[in-house]
Amino acid sequence: MKGNRKTLLAVAALAVAAALMLGIWYFTRPQPQEGAKTVVVEVVHGDQSTREFTYHTDLEYLGELLLAEQLAEGEDSAYGLFITAVDGEAAQDSLHQWWCITKGGGRVDTGADTTPINHGDHFELTLSTY
Numbered sequence: 001m002k003g004n005r006k007t008l009l010a011v012a013a014l015a016v017a018a019a020l021m022l023g024i025w026y027f028t029r030p031q032p033q034e035g036a037k038t039v040v041v042e043v044v045h046g047d048q049s050t051r052e053f054t055y056h057t058d059l060e061y062l063g064e065l066l067l068a069e070q071l072a073e074g075e076d077s078a079y080g081l082f083i084t085a086v087d088g089e090a091a092q093d094s095l096h097q098w099w100c101i102t103k104g105g106g107r108v109d110t111g112a113d114t115t116p117i118n119h120g121d122h123f124e125l126t127l128s129t130y
Contacts, residue, residue, distance in 0.1 A: 035058055037120070039122075039123070040053070040122045041053045041055065041066070042124045043124075044126040059117065062101070062116075063080065072086045080112065083098075086125045091127060095129060099125050099127060100126045100127075
């Protein structure tokens with residue numbers, strides 16, 4: 001009986017900690033800016049050539065901007081938009097290629113569908129190999 005009580009208390013404490021962490025994430029997650037904004041998307045191709053695209057938009061997330069402007073193609077996945085091609089260049093599965101999203105040269109911890117865009121943002125889409 002004593003062992004069950006300790007297990008129950010441990011599970012309850014874990015649930016409270018998880019709920020607290022979820023709440024903190026929810027209230028501190030990046031928010032998109034509403035209204036008109038200018039966003040730059042730089043594409044780094046497999047041959048290291050680059051192209052820069054400037055968009056004036058009131059969309060709120062990077063994924064919807066890339067699809068609306070037909071800069072990227074992709075598939076729906078359990079994690080949202082999986083980018084398969086950008087600016088006419090497809091990632092080759094056989095070469096272990098994928099499109100990496102960065103913002104101002106720094107890592108983006110969200111997928112394209114959940115990456116908010118704000119006025120003045122500069123994103124990079126780089127064809128990478130793992």
